[in-house]
Structures are given as structure tokens and as C-alpha cells.
Amino acid sequence: MKGAGVWIWGLLWCVVGVAALSRSVDGFDDLSAKESLLSLLETDDTSPSPANQLMVPLTLIHGAAAKGAVCLDGTPPGYHLHRGSGSVLLLFQANQLNFRGQRIWSAAMEELMAQGMKNAEQALLSGCSAGGLASILHCDEFGDLFPKTTKVKCLSDAGMFLDAIDVGGGRTLRNMFNGVVKLQGVAKNLPNTCTSQMDPTSCFFPQNLVANIKTPMFLLNAAYDVWQIHQSLAPSTADPHGYWKDCKENHAQCNASQIQFLQDFRDQMLNAINVFSKSEQNGLFINSCFAHCQSEKQDTWFANDSPVIAEKAIAVSVGDWFLDRTTVKAVDCAYPCDKSCHDLVFK
Ligand SMILES: *[C@@H]1O[C@H](CO)[C@@H](O)[C@H](O)[C@H]1NC(C)=O
Numbered sequence: 001m002k003g004a005g006v007w008i009w010g011l012l013w014c015v016v017g018v019a020a021l022s023r024s025v026d027g028f029d030d031l032s033a034k035e036s037l038l039s040l041l042e043t044d045d046t047s048p049s050p051a052n053q054l055m056v057p058l059t060l061i062h063g064a065a066a067k068g069a070v071c072l073d074g075t076p077p078g079y080h081l082h083r084g085s086g087s088v089l090l091l092f093q094a095n096q097l098n099f100r101g102q103r104i105w106s107a108a109m110e111e112l113m114a115q116g117m118k119n120a121e122q123a124l125l126s127g128c129s130a131g132g133l134a135s136i137l138h139c140d141e142f143g144d145l146f147p148k149t150t151k152v153k154c155l156s157d158a159g160m161f162l163d164a165i166d167v168g169g170g171r172t173l174r175n176m177f178n179g180v181v182k183l184q185g186v187a188k189n190l191p192n193t194c195t196s197q198m199d200p201t202s203c204f205f206p207q208n209l210v211a212n213i214k215t216p217m218f219l220l221n222a223a224y225d226v227w228q229i230h231q232s233l234a235p236s237t238a239d240p241h242g243y244w245k246d247c248k249e250n251h252a253q254c255n256a257s258q259i260q261f262l263q264d265f266r267d268q269m270l271n272a273i274n275v276f277s278k279s280e281q282n283g284l285f286i287n288s289c290f291a292h293c294q295s296e297k298q299d300t301w302f303a304n305d306s307p308v309i310a311e312k313a314i315a316v317s318v319g320d321w322f323l324d325r326t327t328v329k330a331v332d333c334a335y336p337c338d339k340s341c342h343d344l345v346f347k
Pocket of ligand 1: 243255258
């Protein structure tokens, strides 16, 4: 990879929108962390990158509005593109479940391909949270844009949203996804390997998609995904008496039955990736941490004390997988065994 030249770096985003996903726990806007991914993959070594921050201007997709590809607030979508030669790293920046997004996606891809992305030797589609889900949903479509000779892979960070039963016995996230699927008419854009078997809302859940993705994919996720604990498992609507309030703020305050509930969630996560994990080309890093989005900040991505599984940091694991150095199937033992976590604590 040395000498492959500067990476092209595209970052697709909507400026504002309905924040269906909580912003507070997401590490958005952290450009330097992306730089370290670039630097890691580009230099093919594991040394921390110098903090040479690069300012990349925002490009609005001019043709987008005409094609109806607008963000929820009516503004055109944009992307950051750092041009170079050789490789592409495309990051979804999504702080919303905006899957009217198909038009945005198509318009952006058209423009990025025209700008030279079609000549990339290597391309990685990546995103965190809603962007992580988007990179699962669009992975094969992204792969199909390139000739067979291009190395194309996808990384989903914190995108493994599970169709789980909440603490009140309901299905909070399924109801939310149902609304997104109906409102934004995404059904026709979901992979038909799934929609031919199941209802569209089920096909919005990665657990019903990942086993059938043809393009090599890496799933990075905390087993105790904090966004899901807050918004899907124990939102206040499912916990009207606030029994989960303290536990949500700090996992150290969870009692034994709450921990058991969370262990069960981890088991569901591991079940959901079981078939996916059997494919040699796929990668995994499921750590037993209370986190959400671990690829976007230097402290969780690659630092002296960043989270590890078997002494390997996330950046090294993703790098090994992307560059075909080794297969990576890193799954941690259950809480509280991992002492390297950067757990999110809200109080
Ligand atoms: C844990 O807390 C919940 C909610 O307050 C309670 O219903 C449950 O009995 C507690 N479990 C234990 C083992 O203390």
C-alpha cells in the first residue's frame, strides 16, 4: 500500500435534519480521527498518525435538488472530498434515519464517480450509527459501482441495531423503524434477498441482511451498545417508573437482573452475526463495552490505552482485515471481563 498515493476521501452528509439518533453519544465532526484511518491504511503500519489535520471543503451536490434528493429540511446534501489517487474512503455521516436517502445516495455516487472515484484501486464505505446501518444497507450497491479489479469493502460501526424486546415487553426500535420504512418509502430500496422472504421493516434490521452481503464487510460494535440501551431497550416510554434511569446513566449502577437483561442483549447480538461470521472475507470486532461509535475518535480507534481484544486495537483489527493481512473475528468475553473499555458514563 505504500506509495498508493493520497486517498480520496468523501464524506456524505446532510447539514441538518430530524435527529432521530441522539447526537450526544455520537462522535460526529471528528475529522482528525478519519485522518488516522486514512493514515493507518495508507502507510500500512500501526504507528499513530501525526495530527496533521486536513481541511476539506464541503461540496454541495448541485444536481441533487433537481432529482429530489434533498435532506429532510430541504437543503441539498453535500460531501467532503479529498482528492488524490488510488484509493477511496467514503464515510457516511448520518445523524438521522434519513432513507429518503436513496436519492441522495444515487446523486452523490454519480457525482463522486464522475469526480474520479471510478479510478480508485481500493474503496472503503464506512459509517457510524445510522451511518453504520446505511453502510450495511448500501454495501453491495457500493461494491457494484466498481470494476471487479477494485478492492471494495464496507465497515459498519455501531450499526448493528437489533430487533429486540424492550424492558417493557414492547418493540420500541421496531416501531421506530416501521415509521421510517413507511414514511420514507424505503421498501423498494431494500435488498430483495431479504424482502422476498420478510416484511420491509424486518429487512431494515441488519440481523436479516448481513449474512447475504456479498461485499466483504466488517462489523464493529459494542456488545452493550449505549444508544440501543437508551433508545431501544430502556427508553422512558418502556420504563415509565424510571427503574432503569441509574443503570442507563452508569452501568456500574445496574443491579443483577438488569445486567442479566443486558447479557441477553449481547447473546442476541452474537446470534445475529453467527452466519455472517462464518465467511472468511468478513471481519468482526464486538467488544464488551458500554460504547457507541468507536471508529470516529482517536481515543477508541487507536491510542496507547484504546479498547483492545486480545491486545489488538480497533484500528489494527480493521487494518488487518482491510489489507488482507489476517482474518479478524474478534469477539470479547462477556462483561465485566474487558478492562480496556472507554465506557460512556452520563453521570
Ligand atoms: C433490579 O431493579 C429492578 C427495577 O428497580 C427490580 O424490579 C428488580 O427486582 C431488581 N433486581 C434485583 C436482583 O435486585
